[in-house]
Amino acid sequence: MKDARGDYHKGPVTLRGKRVPGSTTDQRLLDNSGDAEWVHSDPWRVMRIQAEFVEGFGALAELGDAVSVFGSARVPREHPTYELGVQLGRGLVEAGFAVITGGGPGLMEAANRGALEAGGASVGLGIELPFEQGLNEYVDLGVNFRYFFARKTMFVKYAQGFVVLPGGFGTLDELFEAVTLVQTRKVTSFPIVLLGCDYWAGLLDWVRGSMLPAGTIGAADLELLHVVDTVDEAVRLVRGSGEDQAARRPE
């Protein structure tokens, strides 16, 4: 609608001059010209995005304590790190956590496998990719997402901590999203554990040797990352934080 100054308001958006449309949103909606192009437009996409949040929240709301596990999609079953992933899934379940992964192959599958075989909740948050993949067979609660960002919200919202196994760009993306959320205090008391000292040493050296002297992070930020070599240490770290959170919960 137009205001007294001639500005056109469309929700939070203000349009002026030649951007003011000749018809209103209602007119365009009711004026059915038989054109179905609108289902591919951005406003319609918003409905799909909203639906992903609603479905995701609905599916995971009653999960209980959970840990999100990230790691490479490419590690084969015969690789020793796959077994580490299985042990991690098992260890987290034995400590009372549900295990949330990206639901794909490799180390995601390994963690889901350990969780399922230990009798725990094994969640896979799948993502629609150009190459058809599907959830791994060890997921017993799966949600498939079209949008990465909606899916990433679920990794954080329903977990009390992150354990990061060796991985590539996808894993680093998820790791640094978590680090940024903790650094900016969007989430609190949220342990981030890197499992596999050999694999992560180079990254940590660079963070310590380049980022810190350049002043792009502070000394306190180094404390956000815990690097460990065993499942027991990883579980102890995420469990410790769970107890902190429980202690702070109101009666």
Ligand SMILES: CC(C)=CCNc1ncnc2c1ncn2[C@@H]1O[C@H](COP(=O)(O)O)[C@@H](O)[C@H]1O
């Ligand atoms: C073989 C192959 C590339 C399969 C891709 N299939 C996938 N399915 C589900 N999540 C994925 C997939 N690829 C990457 N991701 C996401 O990115 C991370 C792994 O990426 P990367 O392999 O480290 O970089 C996982 O934690 C996961 O959340």
